[in-house]
Amino acid sequence: MNLFITADHNVESGLTQVIVDIYRAGYDKFFEVKNYGGGLSGIGIVLTCRNPALHFKRRIRFSKKNKRLSMDVMLDLDEMKSLTHEERRQLVVKRLAKEVPEIVTKYQIPDFNVDQFINDLTMWLDKLGWK
Secondary structure (H helix, E strand, C coil), X not given: CEEEEEEEECHHHCHHHHHHHHHHCCHHHHHHCCCCCCCCXXXXXXXXXXXXXXXXXXXXXXXXXCCEEEEEEECCHHHHHHCCHHHHHHHHHHHHHHHXXXXXXXXXXXXXXXXXXXXXXXXXXXXXXXX
């Protein structure tokens, strides 16, 4: 499974270091050896944290042709600016643990073991110890 986590954010949100920490924790290596069936080859997650005046809207897209699911996890810029680095990491883990399973289960993807993916995601996020 190709899992990709990135961010579209204002620098003052502090998400740059959170993304670096997630990458260093090895999420990509953990998921690249997982096989959840041929129905979904990858999931892309964008942590979006922009000025609310820009009216960014959440994007969710499933491409049957490419077997890819892409989604935004929206974060509040003012809230993120007010948090410590540790609190930002905790918030991101909490939102990933809640929103990714909600979105993935909305789609009926044949030959994709959604339950195993959610279990692995939850386990990996728990192992970070950021909650």
